[in-house]
Amino acid sequence: xxxxxxTISQSTGQTTDWNALDTETxxxxxxxxxxxxxxxxxxxxxxxxxxxxxxxxxMTLSKKGWIAPSWPQVHGGMGLSPEKLIVFIxxxxxxxxGRAPDMGITMIGPLLIQxxxxxxxxxxxxxxxxxxxxxxxxxxxxxxxxxxASLRTDAVEDGxxxxxxxxxxxxxxxxxxxxxxxxxxxxxxxxxxxxISFLLADFTTPGxxxxxxxxxxxxxxxxxxFFENVxxxxxxxxxxxxxxxxxxxxxxGFERIFLxxxxxxxxxxxxxxxxAHALGLFGDQGFxxxxxxxxxxxxxxxxxxxxxxxxxxxxxxxxPDVSMLKVWAAETFSRLANLLVEITGGSxxxxxxxxxxxKKIDVLTSFYNARPATIYGGSSEIQRNILAASxxxxxx
Amino acid sequence: MNSDYLDTERQDNxxxxxxxxxxxxxxxxxxxxxxxxxxxxxxxxxxFWGKLAEQGWTGLLIPEAFAGYGQGFGEMAAVVSALATxxxxxxVVPALxxxxxxxxxxxxxxxxxxxxxxIVAGELIPGVAWQEELAGLQxxxxxxxxxxxxxxxxxxxxxxxxxxxxxxxxxxxxxTAKQGNGxxxxxxxxxxxxxxxxxxxxxxxxxxxxxxxxxxxxxxxQCLAQGDAATVAFTRAYDEALVMTxxxxxxxxxxxxxxxxxxxxxxxxxGKPIGSFQALQHRAVDLLIQQELTSSVLSQALVMLxxxxxxxxxxxxxxxxVKARASDAGLLLARESIQLHGAIGFTDEYDLGLYVQRALxxxxxxxxxxxxxxxxxxxxxxxxxxx
Numbered sequence: 001x002x003x004x005x006x007t008i009s010q011s012t013g014q015t016t017d018w019n020a021l022d023t024e025t026x027x028x029x030x031x032x033x034x035x036x037x038x039x040x041x042x043x044x045x046x047x048x049x050x051x052x053x054x055x056x057x058x059m060t061l062s063k064k065g066w067i068a069p070s071w072p073q074v075h076g077g078m079g080l081s082p083e084k085l086i087v088f089i090x091x092x093x094x095x096x097x098g099r100a101p102d103m104g105i106t107m108i109g110p111l112l113i114q115x116x117x118x119x120x121x122x123x124x125x126x127x128x129x130x131x132x133x134x135x136x137x138x139x140x141x142x143x144x145x146x147x148x149a150s151l152r153t154d155a156v157e158d159g160x161x162x163x164x165x166x167x168x169x170x171x172x173x174x175x176x177x178x179x180x181x182x183x184x185x186x187x188x189x190x191x192x193x194x195x196i197s198f199l200l201a202d203f204t205t206p207g208x209x210x211x212x213x214x215x216x217x218x219x220x221x222x223x224x225x226f227f228e229n230v231x232x233x234x235x236x237x238x239x240x241x242x243x244x245x246x247x248x249x250x251x252x253g254f255e256r257i258f259l260x261x262x263x264x265x266x267x268x269x270x271x272x273x274x275x276a277h278a279l280g281l282f283g284d285q286g287f288x289x290x291x292x293x294x295x296x297x298x299x300x301x302x303x304x305x306x307x308x309x310x311x312x313x314x315x316x317x318x319x320p321d322v323s324m325l326k327v328w329a330a331e332t333f334s335r336l337a338n339l340l341v342e343i344t345g346g347s348x349x350x351x352x353x354x355x356x357x358x359k360k361i362d363v364l365t366s367f368y369n370a371r372p373a374t375i376y377g378g379s380s381e382i383q384r385n386i387l388a389a390s391x392x393x394x395x396x
Numbered sequence: 397m398n399s400d401y402l403d404t405e406r407q408d409n410x411x412x413x414x415x416x417x418x419x420x421x422x423x424x425x426x427x428x429x430x431x432x433x434x435x436x437x438x439x440x441x442x443x444f445w446g447k448l449a450e451q452g453w454t455g456l457l458i459p460e461a462f463a464g465y466g467q468g469f470g471e472m473a474a475v476v477s478a479l480a481t482x483x484x485x486x487x488v489v490p491a492l493x494x495x496x497x498x499x500x501x502x503x504x505x506x507x508x509x510x511x512x513x514x515i516v517a518g519e520l521i522p523g524v525a526w527q528e529e530l531a532g533l534q535x536x537x538x539x540x541x542x543x544x545x546x547x548x549x550x551x552x553x554x555x556x557x558x559x560x561x562x563x564x565x566x567x568x569x570x571x572t573a574k575q576g577n578g579x580x581x582x583x584x585x586x587x588x589x590x591x592x593x594x595x596x597x598x599x600x601x602x603x604x605x606x607x608x609x610x611x612x613x614x615x616x617x618q619c620l621a622q623g624d625a626a627t628v629a630f631t632r633a634y635d636e637a638l639v640m641t642x643x644x645x646x647x648x649x650x651x652x653x654x655x656x657x658x659x660x661x662x663x664x665x666x667g668k669p670i671g672s673f674q675a676l677q678h679r680a681v682d683l684l685i686q687q688e689l690t691s692s693v694l695s696q697a698l699v700m701l702x703x704x705x706x707x708x709x710x711x712x713x714x715x716x717x718v719k720a721r722a723s724d725a726g727l728l729l730a731r732e733s734i735q736l737h738g739a740i741g742f743t744d745e746y747d748l749g750l751y752v753q754r755a756l757x758x759x760x761x762x763x764x765x766x767x768x769x770x771x772x773x774x775x776x777x778x779x780x781x782x783x
Contacts, residue, residue: 288773289766291773292769292773293769295772295773295776296720296721296769296772299717300689300717301689303692303693304689306692307692321688324681324688328689381678384678384681384682385674385677387684388671388678388680389677392671392677392680392681392684393661394660394669394677395671396674
């Protein structure tokens with residue numbers, strides 16, 4: 001333990017205080033690094049990249065110390081302020097940098113930093129940073145979607161272990177993962193939310209089967225994960241027994257802020273902009289009006305995003321109001337995807353790229369990516385239910 | 397409003413000012429006062445203006461060098477918001493932000509000194525006469541048809557301006573005029589020979605004016621700025637007024653949403669509060685989202701206006717973003733609040749209408765949402781082209 005701490009503090013001793021840089025210098029630093037190091041052929045990937053494809057880039061960022069921009073430096077992150085984080089994301093988007101399987105960076109990492117034991121932090125966080133462990137999230141089940149708390153995968157105590165049985169589904173990139181964090185029922189006698197625990201499992205544990213599911217875009221981005229008498233040590237319990245729902249809700253906060261980032265919308269906006277230039281639409285006032293409206297929807301999304309990120313940085317808990325960020329982010333993205341299909345007119349149904357005035361336009365990827373955006377992480381309808389009940393005090 | 401970017405001490409001061417302004421406004425300006433003044437001769441109450449001066453609010457934004465209190469936009473927003481929540485009809489943003497700032501940004505020492513001192517004292521209510529288009533989305537910010545031209549007997553001001561607030565009982569105008577190929581800013585007292593003020597009734601019971609200048613003779617001492625200096629001063633004041641109008645629109649949005657939520661929680665139909673129905677809940681949430689988008693972009697804009705590290709382009713783009721979001725969201729809240737109330741929301745007796753009608757006025761004033769989206773598009777295109 002002491003050794004690890006020393007290593008960490010030694011490495012932090014060498015890290016840069018990014019927040020001390022002025023915004024332009026920081027932007028240029030990030031931009032130059034992306035331009036010089038991110039592989040040109042992988043810019044603007046159409047689908048989620050698989051681990052085999054993006055591994056080298058993940059390791060490049062890891063060695064540079066940039067793999068976890070939002071984590072505190074003491075845990076190997078860059079410790080970026082919200083403003084700097086936004087710049088980092090903007091530059092990623094500008095250069096079309098692909099998203100790695102990043103559940104470790106964006107979800108379980110921040111969660112362990114907040115709720116994990118010191119042992120869990122030391123066991124898992126460095127391996128996320130180093131790209132040794134790839135995480136996936138096991139929440140949804142065939143009969144527990146919007147009503148997540150009704151989940152039935154159970155974990156029964158047995159000596160120093162839990163024995164897990166059940167099935168998870170819509171598990172993104174589970175086929176590339178080495179670990180899963182999951183919600184399992186540990187008490188069937190109490191109210192459904194009060195009998196759930198938050199567990200970690202290594203995919204090498206016997207009894208786990210992963211089966212990819214093909215989506216309508218033809219890609220295998222999510223999976224089913226089956227658990228058959230899977231034995232995990234009690235040390236893999238995060239937080240207390242039966243405290244999983246509260247922790248999951250906190251993680252949903254992290255998730256909603258992550259899913260609420262302007263990233264996807266900024267990406268879609270630049271695709272629309274590119275297509276509109278190729279199609280000569282910037283001379284069309286009807287188009288320009290709609291484009292500008294969406295451009296401002298994205299700009300104001302960024303303002304809303306910064307406000308919630310600030311709250312996190314101050315160490316305050318995210319309230320149920322963060323749901324509005326997820327709704328606005330996903331629905332703005334969806335409106336942009338619609339516009340792309342609309343402006344390509346008769347080519348709006350072509351699978352693969354179309355070529356207009358020498359410029360390749362990918363019409364349908366944004367359309368397809370926008371479909372799950374309003375479903376996963378709590379559908380737009382569920383988010384509105386949460387906002388109505390918990391923020392507006394409108395009770396059903 | 398969210399003020400995360402400010403230091404704690406300033407945040408505390410602003411919070412305290414907001415509380416005392418709200419206490420004052422609730423007591424001194426109940427909704428019955430706003431209701432009673434609708435359609436009156438000037439549409440507002442000059443004696444209430446005196447109370448604003450007593451509070452020190454007529455000089456809040458004006459630098460100490462000009463006898464004001466030298467506070468920032470964060471502080472001014474607290475006052476503006478409190479008065480807007482009570483639908484107070486006094487022309488606070490037109491006179492104390494738009495006109496005052498235009499005067500402050502110019503360099504005519506004597507006139508500046510004299511006008512600002514009178515404004516601080518609550519004795520002078522000025523307006524800005526800048527807009528030449530009566531209707532439509534093509535709005536030229538700088539004067540084109542109103543001209544300040546030399547004649548044998550001196551400089552003469554000719555032409556007509558529209559949408560000037562306040563539209564009655566305004567003591568004088570800062571007039572934008574074309575002079576040669578550039579812009580000039582003039583101070584023209586309302587009672588000057590050749591000035592004709594035609595009041596136009598507005599939806600909220602206040603008024604705006606179309607002001608004709610029929611060969612008004614101008615003295616050099618009335619000139620506030622010329623050329624680039626005039627353009628810079630006007631544009632800056634205009635952008636500041638846009639943001640502060642956004643503050644008013646946000647206050648109206650919040651008031652309308654609160655009223656609507658209260659109604660949804662208490663109005664019973666089919667044996668339950670109507671707010672228990674999911675169809676209505678989701679519509680209410682969409683209003684919340686628009687309100688919070690307005691609030692988020694506004695808090696960034698206020699920090700930008702109070703800070704020193706933005707340039708003119710950034711301020712203009714941000715101000716247009718604010719006005720576009722705040723106007724659209726204001727009108728959405730207005731329409732949806734009526735719908736969620738049902739017929740009662742459409743009655744004159746119910747207070748919702750006061751907010752709805754003020755939102756209509758402020759959404760249209762200084763350029764509506766669509767006009768500001770176009771301005772934003774032009775600004776950002778110009779910016780991209782110049783990089």
